Amino acid sequence: MSDTAITTGRAPSVYVPSAEALATVLAPAERPARPSPLAASLTFGWRALLKIKHVPEQLFDVTAFPIIMVLMFTYLFGGALADSPRAYLQFFLPGIMVTSVVMITMYTGVGLNNDIEKGVFDRIRTLPVWRPAALVGMIFGDVLRYVLAAVVILSVGLVLGFRPDGGLLGVLAGIGLLVVFSFAFSWVWTFFGLVLRSEKSVMGVSMMVLFPLTFLSNVFVEPSTMPGWLQAFVKVNPITHLVGAVRAAMAGSMDGPNTMWLLLWSAGFVVVFGTLTMYRYNRH
Amino acid sequence: MSNRNTGLAVEAEGLVRSFGTTRALDGLDLRVPAGTVYGVLGPNGAGKTTAVRVLATLLRPDGGTARVFGHDVVRDADAVRSRVSLTGQYASLDEDLTGAENLILLARLLGLSRAGARDRADQLLAAFGLAEAAGRQVKKYSGGMRRRIDIAASILNTPDLLFLDEPTTGLDPRSRNQVWAIVRAVVAYGTTVLLTTQYLDEADQLAGRIAVVDHGRVIAEGTPGELKSSVGSGSVHIRLRDPGQRPQAEKVLRAALGVPVQLDTDPVALTARVGEDGTDLEASAQAARALGELAGAGIVVDDFSLGQPSLDEVFLALTDHPAVPADERDDELEAAR
Ligand SMILES: Nc1ncnc2c1ncn2[C@@H]1O[C@H](COP(=O)(O)OP(=O)(O)OP(=O)(O)O)[C@@H](O)[C@H]1O
Ligand SMILES: [Mg+2]
Numbered sequence: 001m002s003d004t005a006i007t008t009g010r011a012p013s014v015y016v017p018s019a020e021a022l023a024t025v026l027a028p029a030e031r032p033a034r035p036s037p038l039a040a041s042l043t044f045g046w047r048a049l050l051k052i053k054h055v056p057e058q059l060f061d062v063t064a065f066p067i068i069m070v071l072m073f074t075y076l077f078g079g080a081l082a083d084s085p086r087a088y089l090q091f092f093l094p095g096i097m098v099t100s101v102v103m104i105t106m107y108t109g110v111g112l113n114n115d116i117e118k119g120v121f122d123r124i125r126t127l128p129v130w131r132p133a134a135l136v137g138m139i140f141g142d143v144l145r146y147v148l149a150a151v152v153i154l155s156v157g158l159v160l161g162f163r164p165d166g167g168l169l170g171v172l173a174g175i176g177l178l179v180v181f182s183f184a185f186s187w188v189w190t191f192f193g194l195v196l197r198s199e200k201s202v203m204g205v206s207m208m209v210l211f212p213l214t215f216l217s218n219v220f221v222e223p224s225t226m227p228g229w230l231q232a233f234v235k236v237n238p239i240t241h242l243v244g245a246v247r248a249a250m251a252g253s254m255d256g257p258n259t260m261w262l263l264l265w266s267a268g269f270v271v272v273f274g275t276l277t278m279y280r281y282n283r284h
Numbered sequence: 285m286s287n288r289n290t291g292l293a294v295e296a297e298g299l300v301r302s303f304g305t306t307r308a309l310d311g312l313d314l315r316v317p318a319g320t321v322y323g324v325l326g327p328n329g330a331g332k333t334t335a336v337r338v339l340a341t342l343l344r345p346d347g348g349t350a351r352v353f354g355h356d357v358v359r360d361a362d363a364v365r366s367r368v369s370l371t372g373q374y375a376s377l378d379e380d381l382t383g384a385e386n387l388i389l390l391a392r393l394l395g396l397s398r399a400g401a402r403d404r405a406d407q408l409l410a411a412f413g414l415a416e417a418a419g420r421q422v423k424k425y426s427g428g429m430r431r432r433i434d435i436a437a438s439i440l441n442t443p444d445l446l447f448l449d450e451p452t453t454g455l456d457p458r459s460r461n462q463v464w465a466i467v468r469a470v471v472a473y474g475t476t477v478l479l480t481t482q483y484l485d486e487a488d489q490l491a492g493r494i495a496v497v498d499h500g501r502v503i504a505e506g507t508p509g510e511l512k513s514s515v516g517s518g519s520v521h522i523r524l525r526d527p528g529q530r531p532q533a534e535k536v537l538r539a540a541l542g543v544p545v546q547l548d549t550d551p552v553a554l555t556a557r558v559g560e561d562g563t564d565l566e567a568s569a570q571a572a573r574a575l576g577e578l579a580g581a582g583i584v585v586d587d588f589s590l591g592q593p594s595l596d597e598v599f600l601a602l603t604d605h606p607a608v609p610a611d612e613r614d615d616e617l618e619a620a621r
Contacts, residue, residue: 032395242502
């Protein structure tokens with residue numbers, strides 16, 4: 001070819017496929033056994049970690065947003081609803097932690113909606129692995145973000161004067177309950193992420209669900225100050241159970257009924273929305 | 285793996301798949317012999333990608349059946365998935381991750397150990413000339429490198445059937461040759477390759493058999509030789525110095541070659557189909573005769589080339605309409621109503 005003729009001295013690093021080299025990589029090794037569902041999910045979780053490594057900006061949502069939430073609400077409502085921001089914080093911090101983390105769960109839907117448009121999902125869906133693994137792994141990655149957000153909020157709270165009576169163990173238990181619920185709740189968003197057409201509509205629906213859910217709860221004020229019909233909603237709202245359980249845990253006790261309700265709700269979300277999600281995923 | 289090299293890799297009958305009112309597949313039949321390269325040739329919107337996605341279990345057909353190595357693509361999707369790999373028309377890797385990370389990830393999902401996956405990735409990166417780019421994010425790869433890493437990812441599991449959806453569209457000639465060499469090596473090794481393309485010469489170069497697809501249906505099928513004998517194995521493109529001489533040139537060519545001569549929109553250009561019997565030698569002989577006769581008649585030729593018929597010419601010969609993308613043609617029909 002002409003480009004060999006003009007080559008002088010330095011060899012250009014042009015790739016020339018060699019049949020022998022390709023034959024070696026094609027030689028069939030033992031076909032390995034399929035990975036277990038857990039192993040496959042963890043591998044997809046690793047993918048989520050790699051994405052955070054390469055695009056660290058995506059952690060902005062889980063750090064800046066919660067910090068702003070804590071500062072804003074502590075100083076906005078602190079004086080009005082309690083004697084001082086500091087006193088209010090003892091009541092309010094677990095609630096704001098729940099609100100922020102539950103709000104962040106919506107990025108699971110946005111992320112999936114974004115991801116599924118790209119060709120990589122075609123490849124993933126032709127792999128002979130446990131089908132939900134890609135989504136479970138994705139949510140594993142998100143769980144890490146939830147933990148990070150919770151820790152950020154806790155740190156800001158500690159700086160502002162939050163002193164949980166439950167100590168380290170109580171705080172860990174509270175965050176644990178929150179993460180369990182958020183993992184389960186993420187399945188709502190995987191479903192919407194698959195059903196809705198665009199990232200924007202996923203955001204829109206998420207906001208429409210999340211605002212009433214988080215605000216019409218016991219996060220900001222005790223339900224006893226609300227009109228009866230609102231109390232009725234607040235009472236069955238899973239966020240109320242979650243906040244009740246987390247607050248109790250961080251205060252060093254345990255709220256049996258709320259914890260039970262919260263776990264029931266979590267199981268319900270996984271079963272119902274997990275099933276719906278997989279149905280859509282298989283048919284996408 | 286008894287039917288790895290024998291029998292049929294793909295058997296599709298009457299596949300139908302609609303998107304809204306568009307019938308992307310409209311009764312598509314396909315029989316791909318195992319161990320060969322099979323070319324699916326068609327213009328934009330013909331349904332090539334849809335067909336590949338159905339066969340790779342990514343889309344369910346609305347009607348018809350398809351079997352891959354005997355496994356039904358709907359009922360037995362998992363069995364199909366363990367035998368096939370797909371390199372999509374658009375990049376099917378994670379753009380944010382590096383080339384090596386992508387391959388390791390997929391190797392792990394195929395069940396390789398951590399060390400095994402790393403070795404396999406290194407091996408493939410080396411064989412595909414990507415060792416230097418291993419640590420770079422795929423979004424920073426050039427078009428040719430992307431194609432290669434995509435194909436590398438598809439042979440991680442040494443599939444029995446590899447789908448390549450327009451593997452060379454948008455590549456420069458060198459990258460195209462590299463992809464062709466890879467395809468040849470893959471099929472020499474024994475993997476069946478189903479390749480879609482818009483270029484007859486690509487299908488001719490690589491494929492043992494070709495199906496021409498239009499409007500979701502196969503409109504012609506056969507070996508490249510058979511197809512060319514129905515279309516003509518080549519076409520001669522001529523540009524004259526003087527547009528005034530074109531009518532005369534047309535007459536001379538028609539008399540010399542005995543084939544219809546097409547007047548292009550360019551006022552100095554003509555195209556004639558040659559090698560009607562499908563042999564390249566006859567095409568060359570006719571081309572030589574054409575040039576000689578034109579010079580003899582005192583017609584100045586500025587530009588002369590002999591090439592394979594374009595997809596447009598194939599379509600003209602097979603269907604009497606040119607290869608207009610299906611969507612545009614539908615719009616035209618709409619407008620005409
Ligand atoms: N997801 C989809 N939603 C709606 N219409 C679709 C979808 N996928 C394909 N189509 C339509 O189906 C028809 C066939 O599309 P397909 O992508 O299979 O063609 P193709 O032969 O691969 O074309 P190209 O050469 O442009 O890749 C087109 O009219 C296209 O607009
Ligand atoms: Mg296509």
